[in-house]
Amino acid sequence: MIHPTLTAVTESLRTRSQATRAAFLHHTQAQADVGKSRASLSCGNMAHAVAASCQQDKHHLLDMTTANLAIISAYNDMLSAHAPYVDYPMKIKTALAPFGHSAQVAGCVPAMCDGVTQGQPGMEMSLFSRDLIAQATAVSLSHNVYDGTLLLGVCDKIVPGQLMGALAYAHLPTLFIPSGPMATGTSNDQKVAVRQAYAAGKVGKDALLEMECQAYHSPGTCTFYGTANTNQLVLEAMGLMLPGAAFVPPDSALRQALTCHAATTLTSHTAGSAGYRPLSDVVTEKSIINGVVALLASGGSTNHTIHLVAMARAAGVLLTWQDIDALSHVVPLLACVYPNGPADINAFEAAGGVPTLLCHLHESGLLHSDTTPAVGLFSDQLTRPRLEDGELIWEPAQPSTDPDVIAAPTTHFSSTSGLRMLSGNLGNAVIKVSAVDPSHRVICAPARVFDCQHEVERAYQRGELNQDVVVVVRFNGPAANGMPELHKLMPILGNVQKMGYQIALVTDGRLSGASGKVPAALHVCPEAMHGGALATIQDGDCITLDANHGTLNCHADLTVRSAVDTPPPAQTWGRDLFAAARQQVSRADEGASYLYAICSTKE
Incomplete structure (x- = not known):
């Protein structure tokens, strides 16, 4: 049975959002009514679109019966979480080719690392990079030769920005492809101890740098439960990536199989197919609430009280802090991952990962099960992937294997959220x-x-x-x-x-x-x-x-x-270029967005 507070908050959200959601769906349907995008282009348009492609891909692209997927990548080789994306486009294209489908890198969005810019001038551009990424995603899709969207992004402002931009093309089926976390390095307790010792002047910079390099040491997402990993958990809870995909290691065979499967599966959900599943059917009031519940139950990043509000507005849904707060009093804390405890995200994955957490919430009546994930059914979100003789299969998620990291059924770390x-x-x-x-x-x-x-x-x-x-x-x-x-x-x-x-x-x-x-x-x-x-x-x-x-x-x-x-506002290090954003940006409780600054949260 669904928890009554979940029902009440969702219904209040739906009622408040009727006008804005209807406008969003109207715009989305108008784009869908155009039909297959490539068919509306002129011969000159199409010639430009396929000019750089090999003969096989040209054939596929000019054949209006096949699917062409847009890859929006946040690759750069400075971000550890995004460095693994370097060869994803080729892997995706190779996986699609036997089925007669194609993919193109539609665009690469800016991707800055908050870990590098902490305490530096660049951090003053970090939040605004989210809306810039949304615009870059929309520009990337504007060539309008695509039948679906694959979003390659992990970190802080990048994932929210990509989703906000993709929602401007919500008639397209859309799926996120994660890269996975790096292996565990220095313990979180050791990190805290050295940082505090350095702040107190008890150890020097050499000791601090040595520790930090041991903690952040290889490709993959940082292993503490900050904004990047909260992005992944919330997206999976919303049904925007394959079940169990969030925290599979970057170089594993399972990660490679999931990447290829995501691409091939998305082609079966394009317009004209029996399984057509546009992004607008996936990002709804109920899936957003599921994302909020997962955020609360996991003790996730405070940044998502801003990002979820902004992402929801991009879908015409007027989520508020009051909605999040109302749920926080009934959603228990079910995960103990740093900074909420000593364990890292790899320990969380080993204990059962996102599917185990979602099973716990579902059994407590704290998730909407009548949602439409990007792939499969809600029940599939309660399963975990593995390889058997090289084949990708999903099995029902089991209860937590480490109750010190993910609470065992009927238990919790706190009766209310973090x-x-x-x-x-x-x-x-x-x-x-x-x-x-x-x-x-x-x-x-x-x-x-x-x-x-x-x-x-x-x-x-x-x-x-x-x-x-x-x-x-x-x-x-x-x-x-x-x-x-x-x-x-x-x-x-x-x-x-x-x-x-x-x-x-x-x-x-x-x-x-x-x-x-x-x-x-x-x-x-x-x-x-x-x-x-x-x-x-x-x-x-x-x-x-x-x-x-x-x-x-x-x-x-x-x-x-x-x-x-x-x-006075700072003008150096590129910050002067964001003066208009500072002047237009909405309040933090309205998403801190310069794209949706005119949205009102008043009922």
């Missing part, structure tokens, strides 16, 4: 509590106010944070500087907490999945740049963050104060 919403006179915010000890979930302390994370670092080095304190970092929202992630703060604040002080972070910036054991009120809306209450906070103001009751309040009378002057 993500919650905070509200109060400072605005609305998101907090991740799955790794926060209960003794640190209520903080009442004086504020120290900063305009950037580098100022916090300098104050820490001067010993000014060695006290009970709420660190406020403002003017780090989307409109101010692109909402960078503030990972430099975590070792610093963790050290202060370790000294026995009560400490919390309040910011209109981001922290991804790595907020860890320090309570952090993130994505505060309205942001300081838009006149939010953060712009009136002063050093010494008493702030209470109560994650148990979902409140965030300053005890000073902020109504009698004026906002401080806003810092």
Whole structure:
């Protein structure tokens, strides 16, 4: 039986989204009504489209009875998670050729690594790269010679951007193809220990660099449960990739088989076939809710409180933080993966992976089973793939083989999820509590106010944070500087907490999945740049963050104060090119998008 809260939230979402969803479906149907795209092109158009192809592919492309798939790749050889994509296009084309089908690399989208840009100027372009990727995906598909879309992407803003762009061509069947995580390197406990020791000046840069290179050491996704791996889990829960495909290692025979199977299977879902399955049938109110539930149950990245809202809007669905918060109170925490625990994503996969987690949720009535995955049925999402004599087969997922990583049936790590919403006179915010000890979930302390994370670092080095304190970092929202992630703060604040002080972070910036054991009120809306209450906070103001009751309040009378002057926008390292994005971007609780800034969440 479906949980009543799941039903209520979904129905509220459906009702709120009636007009925008209807408009999205109308536009999608108008594109579908054109028929096979290539048939509408002129001879000159087609000649250009096939000019670079070999004779066999030219024959297939000019034969209107076969399928031609668009490959939108986020390959570059600097991102470890995307380096494996280097030979995927050829593998896909080789797999399709015996069936008379073809594929073309329609385009390659920008793909930046947040791990490289942490604390650097480039991080101020990271969030905006998502909408840029959406536009690049749409431009790539604009040649209109394709019958289906294969999306090759893994990491932080790339996957949401690719899906947002693909939804502009939602009449096409669409499937994501992941690359898989790198092997486990240094333990997560060791990473935290060395980073905190470095922040405290107890070890040098050489020791820190050696540890980091042991942790991030080969092609594949980073193994902690941050935004990249949350992308993969949420996509699988939404039915946008093959069942059990998210966390299969990059170089394994199973990964190669899944890649080829994804391509060949998608050709059976193109327009004109009995199995036609457009993307618009897959991304619905119910599949989006399934993605939210999976996010909550796994203790996933806080970034997805932004990305899921933006992705939903691209499909005409007006998801809100209130929807996510309502579900967070009934969805239990079923996974214990770093930063929520010591295990990494490889341990999660070994314990049963996404299908085992989905089985647990399904048995608890916390998933919609009447959804339409990109391939197969909902019941297929509860199966795991393996190779038998070289053949790809799926078997029913089994209960967790490691209850310390994925909870055993009828058990959980917490009766409520790891993500919650905070509200109060400072605005609305998101907090991740799955790794926060209960003794640190209520903080009442004086504020120290900063305009950037580098100022916090300098104050820490001067010993000014060695006290009970709420660190406020403002003017780090989307409109101010692109909402960078503030990972430099975590070792610093963790050290202060370790000294026995009560400490919390309040910011209109981001922290991804790595907020860890320090309570952090993130994505505060309205942001300081838009006149939010953060712009009136002063050093010494008493702030209470109560994650148990979902409140965030300053005890000073902020109504009698004026906002401080806003810092000037940075112009170097390409940031000046995103001035228009900063001026147009919507609030974080509306998806922090410059593409969907005009959407309203009002019912």
